[in-house]
Amino acid sequence: MGQVLVPAPSRPLLQGAHRAHHQGRWTVALTLFAVDAVLVALSCTLALNLRSQLTLFGPTGDVMTLVAPVMALFIGTWLVTLVASGAYRQRLLGAGTTEYSVVARASVLTAAVIGISAYLADYPLSRAFFFLAFIIGTPALLLGRLLMRRVLHAARRRGAMRLPVLVVGDPFRISDFSKVLHRETWIGYDVVGALTHDTGYELPHEIAVLGTPHDALSAVHESGARAVIFLEGSFRESQDFNKLARELEREHAQLIVVPSLTELSSTRVDMQTIAGVPLLTVAKPQAVRAGRWVKRSFDIIVASLGLVLASPLMLVTALAIKREDAGPVIFRQTRVGKDGVLFHCLKFRSMVTNADELKKTIDSHDGEGLLFKLKRDPRVTKVGRVIRRYSIDELPQLWNILRGEMSLVGPRPALESEVSRYEGDVSRRLAVRPGLTGLWQVSGRSDLPWEEAVRLDLYYVDNWAFVQDLAIMARTAKAVFSSRGAY
Structure with missing residues (x-):
């Protein structure tokens, strides 16, 4: 099979697409924050109105007078906790269950912070309002994330908010991986080029072969990729990856490593570094x-x-x-x-x-x-x-x-x-x-x-x-x- 070196897309065209992607990433995070702010505010308002009108929790008394002055602080604390917990990190958005777990944990932490603060300050915060706010607000936030994820996936399928990537590794791994990305368009990765030691292998979907893994820096410049994905077979020696990472230090491209392990949920994997060696601890299967x-x-x-x-x-x-x-x-x-x-x-x-x-x-x-x-x-x-x-x-x-x-x-x-x-x-x-x-x-x-x-x-x-x-x-x-x- 002859050598297949396909020209990459033109630089000006890619630059425009990548600027749009960069803006799109911030748009997603800011939109999520705005949606969360609206949902938290509506949930707290609904909880206050329910507490004021329902006698199920006892006499309403001066609930409105006591809650209204701290409502903004209540909402602000919840939103700050979401930000501090990483609920808007790009790597969590759009796939997996970690995003939902982070939002749920942040809501529980908010309840703990507000509850302890009210106790220490001896502030008579309505317990019924407190209970209703989190019972309504937490599911509302999770539902909002689910709906926003559907919107994001739909946008990616239409060609918006996509990330141009370079794929590096063994040609067979690149072929399999690119087929997955081509099939699962909601992931939002567009392969704009490949780097492999076997440049004579013809890749599917007309993927441009831009050279070997050692050409990564020039390939990033040429293709305008915003991420470099390393598959199995990327390098002959382990230190080669660190050399390339240093070369790409000043670039805006992310570095993503796909381990040879497959069919593992992130909840089963924990990484720690010992003596400079990254170790993946994999939990046992969860059938029991x-x-x-x-x-x-x-x-x-x-x-x-x-x-x-x-x-x-x-x-x-x-x-x-x-x-x-x-x-x-x-x-x-x-x-x-x-x-x-x-x-x-x-x-x-x-x-x-x-x-x-x-x-x-x-x-x-x-x-x-x-x-x-x-x-x-x-x-x-x-x-x-x-x-x-x-x-x-x-x-x-x-x-x-x-x-x-x-x-x-x-x-x-x-x-x-x-x-x-x-x-x-x-x-x-x-x-x-x-x-x-x-x-x-x-x-x-x-x-x-x-x-x-x-x-x-x-x-x-x-x-x-x-x-x-x-x-x-x-x-x-x-x-x-x-x-x-x-x-």
Whole structure:
């Protein structure tokens, strides 16, 4: 294969794009701060009005007189704590659950600071107002961050607020990494060039090969990159990285290192430096923690509320199914649960009553690997198409959750026929309870290839965190209402 050296984009064009990116980064942070300020102010105002009008917490007395003078200080302390806690750091925004954790911790810290300060100053701050302000304000801040993240991702998909990057490393690693960035456009990285020791390798998406890793400084100048991403195989010797870092000291480009370890959540990784050597301490897989009382208690509470709230919709669905063909309302299918235990997974019936017999007559399907999927399955009824589109057919699984056979969030419940053909680490999907929703649900549902669905399930099992469950449930609503991948 001949040498492939593709010219980089013109310098003036890149400079304009990069100035826009730099301004965009500050715009995101300032917009987030403004949104947080509005939400905190509204939450405190609402808490004060509720306390003044509700007698549930006792006589209102002179609550307004005591709270109003310190309202600005209350709001200011909350915002300053958010800033001091790093809630507006660029590296936290747009991906992962750390941003939400920082906001939640900052809110708890604010409550502690204000509570202790009021006690030491012997100031009669209304305890009911204090309680209501944080009960309303903290979820409001988290919801605001979620919505702002959606706006940021949408802007990146449209080509705005993107970061031009150079990718350095082994050509095969560069190829794999660039494919991920090309597919996941919400990340916001545009590869403007690559540096590799094997300059004769043709990279995908017409990525310009600008030389070897030792040419990084000139490549940054030529391409106008705002970040340099180092993959495996970037340097022959460890000290080469420090040499390059010194060369780039006066440049505005960030240095990002992608370790050879993959499929690890940031919550499992801790870094410390000993004798100048960075050490990554990786926590053990989290499958055991995913089965403990916190997750189970949350499942029981939410599933119970869900059954009560969804009961009218479930009744209407049951009547519609019965009216269409007079067949059974509930479809029971044997699935494999935690540790290989079999259980009857419940669903509203969305297919004709002889669906299993008709399946034998279908020659091909749209699923990959072990999955059987048809985008236009002739066995699906008219009612079935509607309830599948919005995942209403899965509501009876709330009963499976109460029985302890499933969880709100987890891997996709597997069929016995699928499990019997599992190879290698795929069986680790059975280390936790299967879920009503999961990473597979919010990442494409039936549109996902088998290998990608397995990868997401294994990532969830090994990196379980309660905050991640909350994030998946929030993303589930969007996936359901958009009907993406539902058939």
